[in-house]
Amino acid sequence: MNEPRPPKIPRSVLVVIHTPALDVLLIERADRPGYWQSVTGSLDAEDEALDVTARREVLEETGIDVDTVGGVLTDWQQANVYEIFATWRHRYAPGVTHNTEHVFGLCVPRHTPVVLAPREHLAHVWLPWQEAAAQCFSPSNAEAIRQLPLRSAARPT
DSSP states (O other), rough: OOOOOBBBEEEEEEEEEEEETTTTOOOOOOOOSSOOOOOOOSSTTTTTHHHHHHHHHHHHHHHOOEEEEOOOOEEEEEEEEEEEEGGGGGGTTTTTTTTEEEEEEEEEOOOOOOOOTTTTTEEEEEEEEEHHHHHHOOOOHHHHHHHHHHHHHOOOO
């Protein structure tokens, strides 16, 4: 018998995975077909470092190992606070209605292979950043993608 999961921590990461040409990886949620997004995920523990969460979630959801793919993970030093969709509030402790999302960018080589976690995602697609922003269901995710050209230009080489 499955034991109940502990409530999710209302702190998460959003990782915009992109190529140097600013093509963005979007993944389709298995629990909501038609909902496209970047990699997201909550901290596993209150003391888990944000970059550790970002690396773990990227690996779990896409099979991309940040440390071996030759990518560059950048903490954008941006936090978005948003109301948790009612559909997903049952995953959190009673009374939790908002989440703080910390934004990262991950630049990967153009032909980086993607292996999805089938229980979490149905499909993936690489799109030019403008199209990717338009495809996202999450307003904060779409806004992060729209910031990508500026964030990418500001990244040290």
